[in-house]
Amino acid sequence: MEARVLPTAPDLTELPGEDLTTSALPEVAGWIAIYEELASVLRSVISRADGSEEVHQLRRNLAFIEDRLMAWRDRHAELAGVVIDHKDHSLTYGGKSIRLTRREADLLDFLLRHPKRPFTSKQLATLAWQNSRLSDAQVRTYVMRLRSRLREVGLEQVITVVRNRGYGIAASLGRGAE
């Protein structure tokens, strides 16, 4: 899953006195959560009712919801100021850059794209890496290693551990060291 960053909106949207740098990060994270919920209900209904008349329309609705979900995930990553280059698995934040492994880059990208939600080790193995054979201990090791790498760019607190629920992204993440 590639972190696609939307181009900045054209200048014509800027009005005199307008502050375009205001971070809408918490709001965007909240919208993403509800868009995800909508997409998940739609997917479930479509899969159960495939072939019925209603499904054609619902597929179109789902296409719109998924498009917006993708766009807001990109915007969230943009606001967070974290840039992941999937070609060389490098991470840039606050003017600093580090090289990650492919697994680390995929994990961070996945978590950034699903803010405000904790994921269990099993979910991360399947959703971030499409590898359900990884054990909880292996996932924990990857997460801890990534956290330690993130310390190098000042993002040590970004991955949070939610007791009994898994790992997530800190709500306070924002453009750093600008």
Next chain:
Amino acid sequence: MISPDVAETLIGCRLMILQSKRLMLNSARRRLERTDMDELRQRVEELRAEIDHAQHAYRQTMLGYGSPDRPEYWLVAYGRLIDAGSALVGKLRLAVDDLPAVERYRVSTDVEVLEAIIDQWGRSMRASMAEAV
């Protein structure tokens, strides 16, 4: 995967629980109108929370195991979509004034399209309702 018979029984049970809770709430509210007691008021609040829980359980069961051939399935499906969609529109609307221009433009467009989609879900839900009667 459970058999259709078991699914129907499960859905029926969840629906009965929901309806019973609603009846209990109505009765408690009528009693509360006659005698304003703290204990009763607290019971009404508890019952409201229990109804929310029962409604959620019924919807989940219907969405997970109900047959799309039944209009009740679509009532629940559209109801669930409308609730989530309306919650999203509400959040987007609340935030829009405080947002910078970049987000404001995107959010306004989202709201407009989402409202049209929710309207369409509402029409489909009413059609299912008419079919269910």
